[in-house]
Amino acid sequence: xxxxxxxxxxxxxxxxxxxxxxxxxxxxxxxxxxxxxxxxxxxxxxxxxxxxxxxxxxxxxxxxxxxxxxxxxxxxxxxxxxxxxxxxxxxxxxxxxxxxxxxxxxxxxxxxxxxxxxxxxx
Numbered sequence: 001x002x003x004x005x006x007x008x009x010x011x012x013x014x015x016x017x018x019x020x021x022x023x024x025x026x027x028x029x030x031x032x033x034x035x036x037x038x039x040x041x042x043x044x045x046x047x048x049x050x051x052x053x054x055x056x057x058x059x060x061x062x063x064x065x066x067x068x069x070x071x072x073x074x075x076x077x078x079x080x081x082x083x084x085x086x087x088x089x090x091x092x093x094x095x096x097x098x099x100x101x102x103x104x105x106x107x108x109x110x111x112x113x114x115x116x117x118x119x120x121x122x
Contacts, residue, residue: 057072
């Protein structure tokens, strides 16, 4: 009789252990799902925020830079390029040089060869 009671207790303990293990695994699964949903929602919100920022820039460009939206994009490209003191070599006859020059009041260098005059000494 003692062996029957002991076996029954072991059976109940095994069922309890299996239930606890299953509950723990289910909790971990739910936690991972919540974490993934949070990451997904954060990415969605970031994308929506970026879309709103682009829309606001576009509206401001239409309002304040009528006809100059392309110039604004060029300026933004120059700003990003020069943000970390990047060095960029651009041919002098490009529009980008003209944009930078207009901003800084610079004039592109002439590509004409300088003439050298040699004076004769008598």
